[in-house]
Amino acid sequence: MTRWMTTAALCLFAATGALADQPAEWQIDLQPHATPVMEQIRWFNHYTLWFIVPITLFVLALLVVVVMRFRAGANPVPSRTSHNTAIEVVWTVGPVLVLFFIAIPSFNLLTYELSVPDKPDxxxxxxxxxxxxxxxxxxxxxxxxxxxxxxxxxxxxxxxxxxxxxxxxxxxxxxxxxxxxxxxxxxxxxxxxxxxxxxxxxxxxxxxxxxxxxxxxxxxxxxxxxxxxxxxxxxxxxxxxxxxxxxxxxxxxxxxxxxxxxxxxxxxxxxxxxxxxxxxxxxxxxxxxxxxx
The missing domain is CATH 2.60.40.420 (Cupredoxins -  blue copper proteins)
Known part of the structure; x- marks a missing residue:
């Protein structure tokens, strides 16, 4: 009990102190933010992962399907299909929408980062x-x-x-x-x-x-x-x-x-x-x- 009280008192007394922000071993994320700009950068980094991870998994799944379904042993007579309208529309509109949802917040972030306040302290x-x-x-x-x-x-x-x-x-x-x-x-x-x-x-x-x-x-x-x-x-x-x-x-x-x-x-x-x-x-x-x- 005494040890717990001592620890609590020390933590309260040291609440104003902070260890140095520096790279950590096995760190996979960005460093904790200390400014509003970095806070938005961290948010944008996590936001883009919601697009990057599903796209990466989808492409991986397509590669596996192509390798298994269209290999010579399983598909000795290759298809002679020259185009598919539905697929053409999807792989054109899809990337455009993804770029649209990434571009708007990225432009907002760049504008905020590059706009130096008129009256700095x-x-x-x-x-x-x-x-x-x-x-x-x-x-x-x-x-x-x-x-x-x-x-x-x-x-x-x-x-x-x-x-x-x-x-x-x-x-x-x-x-x-x-x-x-x-x-x-x-x-x-x-x-x-x-x-x-x-x-x-x-x-x-x-x-x-x-x-x-x-x-x-x-x-x-x-x-x-x-x-x-x-x-x-x-x-x-x-x-x-x-x-x-x-x-x-x-x-x-x-x-x-x-x-x-x-x-x-x-x-x-x-x-x-x-x-x-x-x-x-x-x-x-x-x-x-x-x-x-």
């Missing part, structure tokens, strides 16, 4: 180079800019990022992009003028946009829950393409403003203060989870 610029990301907050009262590299194993202790569940190997970075929850973020993406093409991809946000040298691409997202989210460069960009992760930390508006003010003068201290505020509840959540096992 925050603007962040991400510049890619081989093999890192540089983030800028140009609209801040005191502009903040920093580089984001893959976190090396030998730097984990000094960075306070030794927990592999929160900071997984090959996905964790030294400096995460920080944004507030519930705010519309306008993301400007480009690559250094003398660099190659990269791609900014964050699965939980439904964001994937190319970073092209000399071109400024634009997208948006609005995170609806706090947490630490991981993505990667998704355009083959050289020998260290696999070591160019993206990490976005979503926090409350109050903590974001505190971090932004502190980061203008001391990014390292701002990051450590933010980690101290958000990682402790996460570790308590992990402890509560372990106690229930």
């Amino acid at each position: 925050i603007t962040v610029k991400a510049t890619a180079t081989q093999w890192q990301w540089n983030y800028e907050y140009p609209a801040a009262a005191q502009p903040v800019a920093f580089d984001s590299y893959l976190l090396k194993d030998q730097d984990r202790a000094s960075a306070g990022k030794e927990d592999h569940k929160i900071y997984p190997r090959l996905l964790a970075v030294d400096n995460e992009m920080v944004i507030p929850v519930g705010k519309t973020v306008r993301l400007l993406v480009t690559a250094a003028p003398t660099d190659v093409i990269h791609s900014f991809a964050m699965p939980s946000f439904g964001v994937k946009i190319d970073a092209v040298p000399g071109r400024l691409n634009e997208t948006w997202f609005r995170a609806d829950r706090e947490g630490l989210f991981y993505g990667q460069c998704s355009e083959l960009c050289g020998k260290d393409h696999a070591f160019m992760p993206i990490a976005i930390r979503v926090v409350s508006d109050e903590r974001y403003n505190q971090w932004l003010t502190a980061a203008a003068s001391d990014l390292g201290a701002a990051n450590k203060a933010l980690m101290a505020a958000v990682d402790v509840p996460v570790k308590r959540a992990q402890l509560a989870e372990n106690l229930t096992k």
Whole structure:
């Protein structure tokens, strides 16, 4: 009884914490959504399965019927039928209807995803180079800019990022992009003028946009829950393409403003203060989870 009460109390206390969103072993579905766009992408993915699965099974059944019924042993004299009007109508109208039911929601989704809100709350610029990301907050009262590299194993202790569940190997970075929850973020993406093409991809946000040298691409997202989210460069960009992760930390508006003010003068201290505020509840959540096992 005491153990159960302790677990319940820890879970309640840790309710504001969340483990990092990252790929899971044997994962067959898309990552859980953290933005309205990704929510619609997940819905559309499941929606199209209602067409894909029956069509696949139907085609498989037709292949089996053809193989069994029209093989040489069972059908030594082949049919000389040249056409069938009913079949011609069905296999013309059927695909048209399927494409119609898929096209309308897909166009609506593309329109929603590509329509950047007129008055975003925050603007962040991400510049890619081989093999890192540089983030800028140009609209801040005191502009903040920093580089984001893959976190090396030998730097984990000094960075306070030794927990592999929160900071997984090959996905964790030294400096995460920080944004507030519930705010519309306008993301400007480009690559250094003398660099190659990269791609900014964050699965939980439904964001994937190319970073092209000399071109400024634009997208948006609005995170609806706090947490630490991981993505990667998704355009083959050289020998260290696999070591160019993206990490976005979503926090409350109050903590974001505190971090932004502190980061203008001391990014390292701002990051450590933010980690101290958000990682402790996460570790308590992990402890509560372990106690229930």
